[in-house]
Amino acid sequence: MPLEPPRNAEYLIAAYVVTTVILLGYWLRLWRKSRKA
């Protein structure tokens, strides 16, 4: 009988959201600084 994968989508979503927030947030920080430069 094939193994049923565990259900843990919430961790996947959390990791993808956190990554997006950090990397997009850093890009926005650099962009805002560039407007002042």
Place this chain on the structure above:
Amino acid sequence: MSAPVISLEVARRITHRGLALSAAALLGLALVYVLALGYTPVEARQGLAQKIFYLHVPAAWSALLAFSLVGFASALYLWLHDPRLDRFAAASAEVGVAFSAVMLTTGPIWAKPIWGTWWTWDARLTLTLFLFFLFVGYLVLRAAVQDPSERARFSAVVGILGMLLVPFIHLSVYLFRTLHPQPIVLKPSAPSLPPEMLRTLLISFAVFTLLYVGFVTARYGLALAEEARDAA
């Protein structure tokens, strides 16, 4: 070495080039999300949480690349006293801290459903956390020292010490008993992954490397612009 005259226009052009490159890489990251969620198979034992690995591993790669290059640029700075090397080291350290933040948050989010705990004080995790704190300290040191030549010298020493941790972190899974998975791509034998997973991971590596180059270029341009304003 005497500092060359910096044009504000050149600094702005470098910054915009870096921002454009990193924006393109962020679009590439969106493609990685699509591939990871829609193209790669669901791993039987770990379920969907395994897909965190398409972000965690490339983020770790970019962070360790960034900190290694800080060390190399710092060593070269102490030898050549070229301010471009110091500027690059500072940019790479800041970007490395951003990638470390991704690595140190996605790691525990993966660990909770797989290991049953957010964190364990094993060699790789502990060394990685130390590396993160060391480079946060590096940035604090740079902000605290006003004299540019002293700041470059002091931070170069910290940057070299930080770089020395990188090989220990990579080899820690071989040197110590650890819960952390063994390398699956950067190892002496061939990568041990199904083709869809390997392809997606390699694309993610390319995207995170491009993101690193774009961020560092933008950060370098901003530092140049700041120096140009101070010199004016």
